[in-house]
Amino acid sequence: MLFFNFLIAFMVGGIICVIGQLLMDVGKLTPGHTLVTLVVAGSILDGLGLYDPLIDFAGAGATIPITSFGNALTHGAMAEAEKHGWVGVLTGMFEVTSSGISAAIVFGFLAALIFKPKGKVD
Amino acid sequence: MDPQEYQQLEQQITPPTPYVKNVLKAFLVGGLICTIGQAIMYLYIIFFDFTDKTAGNATTATMVFIAAVLTGLGIYRKLGAFAGAGSAVPVTGFSNAVVSAAIEGRTEGMVLGVGGNIFKLAGSVILFGVGSAFFVALIKLILVTAGVVKW
Numbered sequence: 001m002l003f004f005n006f007l008i009a010f011m012v013g014g015i016i017c018v019i020g021q022l023l024m025d026v027g028k029l030t031p032g033h034t035l036v037t038l039v040v041a042g043s044i045l046d047g048l049g050l051y052d053p054l055i056d057f058a059g060a061g062a063t064i065p066i067t068s069f070g071n072a073l074t075h076g077a078m079a080e081a082e083k084h085g086w087v088g089v090l091t092g093m094f095e096v097t098s099s100g101i102s103a104a105i106v107f108g109f110l111a112a113l114i115f116k117p118k119g120k121v122d
Numbered sequence: 123m124d125p126q127e128y129q130q131l132e133q134q135i136t137p138p139t140p141y142v143k144n145v146l147k148a149f150l151v152g153g154l155i156c157t158i159g160q161a162i163m164y165l166y167i168i169f170f171d172f173t174d175k176t177a178g179n180a181t182t183a184t185m186v187f188i189a190a191v192l193t194g195l196g197i198y199r200k201l202g203a204f205a206g207a208g209s210a211v212p213v214t215g216f217s218n219a220v221v222s223a224a225i226e227g228r229t230e231g232m233v234l235g236v237g238g239n240i241f242k243l244a245g246s247v248i249l250f251g252v253g254s255a256f257f258v259a260l261i262k263l264i265l266v267t268a269g270v271v272k273w
Contacts, residue, residue, distance in 0.1 A: 002164075006157050013156025013212070014149040020207035021148035025139050031210055032246055038211060039251040047258035055178075060159035063178045064185065064212045065152070066247065073255035081263045082273045089259045093252060099179035100186060101248070104217050105240065107190035108224040112236045115194035117226050 005059060012054070012061030035066055042067030046074040072097035144206055151201070151208030159185055159212075182213055189214035193221040219243035 016038070023034045045051040051071040055062045062068060073093055080092025094101070123131075163181045166172040172180060192198040198218045202209045209215055220240055227239030241248065265271045 006160055009160040010153035010157045013159075014153030014208075017148045017152025017208045017211045018145050020152075020211040021145050024207055025141055025144055031207075032243070034207065035210065035215075035247050036250040039247055040254040043251065043254040043258050047262055060163050060178075060181065061153075061156045063181070064156045064159040064214075066211055066213060066216055069213070069216070069247065070251045070254060073251050074258045077255050077259035078262055078273070081259050082266075086260070086263060089256060089263065092259075093255060096179075100182045100213055100216065103183040103186040104190075104220040104244070107187050107217070108220040108240055109236065111190050111194045111221045112224040112228050112232075112240075115225050117228060 008057065009059050009061035012058035013064055014061075016061075016065040016067060038065070038067050039070040042070030043074045044070075046071040047078070051075075069097060069100065072100075147204060148206050148208035148211075151205035152211055153208075155185075155209070155212045155214055185212070185214050186217040189217035190221045193218045194225065198222075216244055216247060219247075 020034050020038055023029045023037060024031060027034075029037065042051060045054070045067070051062070051068070052075075055068070055071075073096075076092040076095035076097060077089045078092070080088030080095065082088070084091065159181055162184050163177045166177040166180050167174070170180075189198060192201070192214075198209065198214070199222070202215075202218070209218070220243070223242045223244070224236050224240045227235035227237075227242075229235060230239070262271070262273075266273055
């Protein structure tokens with residue numbers, strides 16, 4: 001059962017990355033446009049109520065890709081909007097997704113203190 | 123040489139995109155990163171009393187930390203060159219974008235360099251994520267108020 005869950009996380013996470021790769025190679029999008037497209041897609045899927053079932057099914061396969069960032073933002077906004085009306089859309093926005101952004105800021109700052117730039121060429 | 127000739131020449135010289143190879147690499151690396159995430163999630167659930175719902179945030183923070191270290195050591199860039207979207211799409215890619223921009227900004231000083239550049243790459247993801255979430259939540263709120271759908 002445990003192995004099965006790992007396999008599904010691998011498959012679903014891999015497929016989401018393949019969609020990103022196809023957007024880049026076939027759709028000729030830049031990496032930036034690709035990530036933005038995936039985030040917006042995650043947000044819309046949550047609005048339709050489809051992203052939560054995907055997380056229940058795939059676990060980290062659905063929460064680790066960047067699509068879950070759009071999902072988490074929308075989720076927080078909708079949960080607060082349900083309680084407090086339109087103000088909640090703003091107040092709830094970062095409720096769920098705070099850990100990813102705050103971790104990235106903190107570790108980014110610490111890394112800038114510790115590591116030196118390596119230049120563009122390896 | 124007229125523009126048409128130039129375009130033909132450019133197409134001849136540019137190597138064709140190895141679609142299948144890129145897709146396979148993205149699938150393997152992306153899937154592997156998510157599998158590692160799944161393993162970390164189980165560690166939090168089994169050893170630190172997290173639930174299915176709360177373990178997700180802790181897992182994200184841990185993955186962001188690992189990617190920050192790998193970025194600082196210059197390893198994540200090599201992974202990115204190999205895996206393409208496989209390393210860019212997971213949250214570790216978001217971390218890589220933030221951390222590498224912060225490190226590169228260091229030469230211009232802490233406030234203007236690091237502070238001003240830290241979201242140079244990741245800013246568009248945050249902007250469009252927040253913008254999209256705002257409109258989706260607003261539309262849903264209007265639809266619920268109008269009685270078309272339920273929360």
